[in-house]
Amino acid sequence: MLVYRIISAVIYLILGGIVAGLLAGIDRKLSARLQGRRGPSVLQPFYDVAKLFSKETLALNHGQFVIAFSFLLLIVFTGVLFFAGVDILLVFLALSTAAMFLVFAATSSNSAMSTMGAQREMMQMLAYEPMVLITAVGFYMSTQIMNGGEGSFKIIDIATGDLPSIVYLPGIFLGFLFILTIKFRKSPFDISTSHHAHQELVKGVTTDLSGRNLGMIEIAHWYENTFLLGVVALFFLSNDWWSIPLAVGAAALVYFIETIIDNVSARVKWELMVKLAWGVTIVCGGLNLLVLEYIF
Amino acid sequence: MAKITKSPWLLHYDGSSCNGCDIEVLACLTPVYDVERFGIINTGNPKHADIFLVTGGINEKNKAVVKQLYDQMPEPKVVVAVGICACNGGVFKDAYNIIGGVDKAIPVDVYVPGCAARPEAIIDGVVKALGVLDEKQKAFKEAKKKKGV
Numbered sequence: 001m002l003v004y005r006i007i008s009a010v011i012y013l014i015l016g017g018i019v020a021g022l023l024a025g026i027d028r029k030l031s032a033r034l035q036g037r038r039g040p041s042v043l044q045p046f047y048d049v050a051k052l053f054s055k056e057t058l059a060l061n062h063g064q065f066v067i068a069f070s071f072l073l074l075i076v077f078t079g080v081l082f083f084a085g086v087d088i089l090l091v092f093l094a095l096s097t098a099a100m101f102l103v104f105a106a107t108s109s110n111s112a113m114s115t116m117g118a119q120r121e122m123m124q125m126l127a128y129e130p131m132v133l134i135t136a137v138g139f140y141m142s143t144q145i146m147n148g149g150e151g152s153f154k155i156i157d158i159a160t161g162d163l164p165s166i167v168y169l170p171g172i173f174l175g176f177l178f179i180l181t182i183k184f185r186k187s188p189f190d191i192s193t194s195h196h197a198h199q200e201l202v203k204g205v206t207t208d209l210s211g212r213n214l215g216m217i218e219i220a221h222w223y224e225n226t227f228l229l230g231v232v233a234l235f236f237l238s239n240d241w242w243s244i245p246l247a248v249g250a251a252a253l254v255y256f257i258e259t260i261i262d263n264v265s266a267r268v269k270w271e272l273m274v275k276l277a278w279g280v281t282i283v284c285g286g287l288n289l290l291v292l293e294y295i296f
Numbered sequence: 297m298a299k300i301t302k303s304p305w306l307l308h309y310d311g312s313s314c315n316g317c318d319i320e321v322l323a324c325l326t327p328v329y330d331v332e333r334f335g336i337i338n339t340g341n342p343k344h345a346d347i348f349l350v351t352g353g354i355n356e357k358n359k360a361v362v363k364q365l366y367d368q369m370p371e372p373k374v375v376v377a378v379g380i381c382a383c384n385g386g387v388f389k390d391a392y393n394i395i396g397g398v399d400k401a402i403p404v405d406v407y408v409p410g411c412a413a414r415p416e417a418i419i420d421g422v423v424k425a426l427g428v429l430d431e432k433q434k435a436f437k438e439a440k441k442k443k444g445v
């Protein structure tokens with residue numbers, strides 16, 4: 001078992017960035033097609049990042065490089081932990097720590113856009129963090145039901161239950177999908193930064209990052225997206241072989257739906273984002289937990 | 297090595313234009329012209345930009361702004377002056393506050409004449425700018441290597 005876990009972590013380390021980079025390219029192509037345009041090549045995100053590394057890096061201070069690098073390192077660390085199948089609480093904790101580094105990177109400059117972006121990024125964390133915790137608790141309770149008593153936070157146990165966890169966690173899955181839009185920084189919740197131009201905050205958190213530093217943040221986002229899709233897949237995994245294609249298909253479908261949502265919705269204000277996110281968390285996540293606690 | 301010409305990010309600044317050229321610049325992003333198919337993104341952020349696209353002439357007030365935007369762009373970078381106003385002041389040339397074209401403030405690499413410059417002409421200008429950008433990237437790499445030694 002340990003061998004499989006190490007192999008899956010290594011595969012993530014090698015392919016995690018490439019897969020999400022390709023997905024980002026498909027996302028841009030799909031968005032263009034939805035808008036009646038031809039769109040860039042699917043490999044465009046790779047061209048962009050390669051260019052960023054070849055350009056001059058205008059750093060405002062030496063700290064910027066260290067912070068951006070730490071963000072990348074911690075995101076990759078989070079993903080490696082996840083795909084190695086360790087405790088899911090540890091994984092989510094590492095994710096929050098990584099997210100703080102993006103905020104640090106933004107606040108290390110005194111640009112108003114960057115600082116506002118950082119504040120909004122923290123608002124986003126405030127909005128999605130409760131649902132992330134409920135997701136972890138939900139996974140624990142689902143293993144408890146499947147094992148008849150003994151629950152586990154270990155990802156490896158969650159992924160090898162008798163049934164996919166989604167059977168017990170439909171509400172939590174919906175809630176997680178909702179905060180996924182915030183995590184992907186996609187419209188309507190792309191308030192701290194966005195890959196489209198013309199927003200009131202210029203580029204929000206990444207406004208003052210350039211060249212190599214921006215390139216590292218981009219790569220970190222790719223790894224982050226692969227990890228998040230991994231969590232989506234986790235809802236569908238069980239000890240049957242057919243759960244693997246099911247999980248991959250579900251993750252791909254979720255990414256497709258996110259792209260559509262991104263294209264058909266307009267950015268909301270942060271107040272509405274927090275209200276909506278918490279509302280969905282309480283209704284979907286809370287109800288699901290209550291049902292698990294009192295009915296099963 | 298990475299080809300900068302495959303991912304040119306663009307910064308558009310409206311000097312003292314009549315907005316005619318700006319509408320044509322935006323037209324380039326629409327489905328009809330779709331410059332994103334070349335990887336071009338309108339960033340609106342000098343620190344992410346490779347191409348500086350200026351419409352309208354330079355006046356006493358915006359001279360410093362244009363200079364600062366130019367300075368905030370990381371090397372290698374190119375400047376495209378779009379519309380006859382940006383080339384030499386155009387119809388506003390004799391106005392009391394106009395100094396002249398964009399080259400009165402920063403070095404310009406490509407001039408796109410026209411009033412207003414048509415989207416086709418703007419795309420042509422940007423493609424020409426990509427050639428210049430390629431040259432500049434090579435020079436930039438050389439300089440970096442020399443510095444490293």
Ligand code: SF4
Binds near residue numbers: 313314
């Ligand atoms: S060139 Fe013509 S259309 Fe363009 S800004 Fe000048 S006056 Fe307006």
